[in-house]
Amino acid sequence: MTDIxxxxxxxxxxxxxxxxxxxxxxxxxxxxxxxVDPHAVEDPDDLEETVRRALDKKLDLLILGGGDGTISGLVDLIVDRDVILGVLPLGTANSFARTLGLPLDIDGAIDVLANGTPKRIDLGMIDGDYFANCAAIGISPQIAETVPHGLKKVLGRIGYLGWAAYQYARFDPFTLIVEDGSTEHRMNVVEVRISNGPYHGGTWLVDEASVTSGRIVVQAVTGHYKRTLIKNWGASLMGLPARHQDTVSFSGERLRVRTEPPLPISIDGEVLAHTPVEAKIAAGVIRVMVAGE
Structure with missing residues (x-):
């Protein structure tokens, strides 16, 4: 345990x-x-300034409580700072906490903060913007852009899945182009995941992704028909090998990603970019508290 x-x-x-x-x-x-100096921030627009003020006090540990979007939106502020990140998973999917192997209950997460050890991990980057876990192109940003305000808070994951089903009926496959520096790969797809970690939407989807690999992963769910996406998600939820049958993955320190037509990108649940983009890895740029090994 580091001296905090x-x-x-x-x-x-x-x-x-x-x-x-x-x-x-x-x-x-x-x-x-x-x-611990606690702060409950009612207005999300005040989160960044609150974090900056806390970091100015030269903290040893900054604990962020919220969902994947909260953590991913604030993680830029920790890069190049001599501070450890602690995570309290208070969101819906908690994909980043799952990637780190953290308990999803408060008591378990607090125990990690008390007895865990710091671990240096990678962050993903899209056009210079750091993100913690996974970005997506396809139905995920379509859902994120249109989901009614407060739906996740009121109905949780069930309400979110209901809205996802509605948007699925309005969704069309698209063309993905991935450039790895020497080759251009073009394919018809129904979803794209740009991953620093294996979890997306609370489900393990990208086997090749790891927060300590030093590589960004672009995984495409290929196909001309959107029912392929349902099959892929279903197989992933049940942990079946069939989830790999319709996926193609590319990895490297940096990859160029384009789509036809240009599409929005959700980054850990928040729509923050549009194709084309450069996706790359920022290796070992932050330390985060994990369960002791």
Missing amino acids: RSAALIVNAKSRKGQHLFRRVCRRLDALPYP
């Missing part, structure tokens, strides 16, 4: 579980062997 003398907790109180669980988290902070 100071820490701050910043919770996105507008995330699905953030506001409800903030007080419970604060009650558990006494279990940590170091003082």
Whole structure:
């Protein structure tokens, strides 16, 4: 266990579980062997400034509580800082926490913060913007752009899946072009995942991706018919080998990604870019607290 003398907790109180669980988290902070300065941020627009103010105090540990979008949106601020990231998974899918092997309950996550060890990991990058886990092209950003405000908070994963089914009926396959520096690969696809970690939407999808590999992975679910995507997701949810039958993966330190037509990209659940983009890896740029080995 690294000697931690100071820490701050910043919770996105507008995330699905953030506001409800903030007080419970604060009650558990006494279990940590170091003082923690807690902040519940009601307005997501204030998150970045709150993190900056906390980092200016030269913290040893910055604990972020929220979903994948919260963590991915703030992780840029930690790069090149001598601070360890702690994760409290308070979102819907919690893909980044799953990638790190963290417990998804508060008590388990607090235990990791108390007894874990720092681990240096990679971040993904899209056109200079860091992200934690996985970006997607296809139906995922279509869902993210159109999902009614508050649906995930009120109905959780079931409501989100219901909206996904509605958008699936309105979705069309597209053309992907991946350039690896020497070759251009063109194919018909129904989804593309740009991955630093294996989880997407809370499900293990990209076997080749790892936060310690030093490589970005672009995985395409190929096909002319969108039912292929349902088959791929279903096989992945059940852990079946059939999930690989319709996928093609490319990996490297950097890859150029284009689509026809140009499409939005959701980055850890938030639509933040549009094709074409350069996807690359930022190897070992942050430290994060994980369970002791």
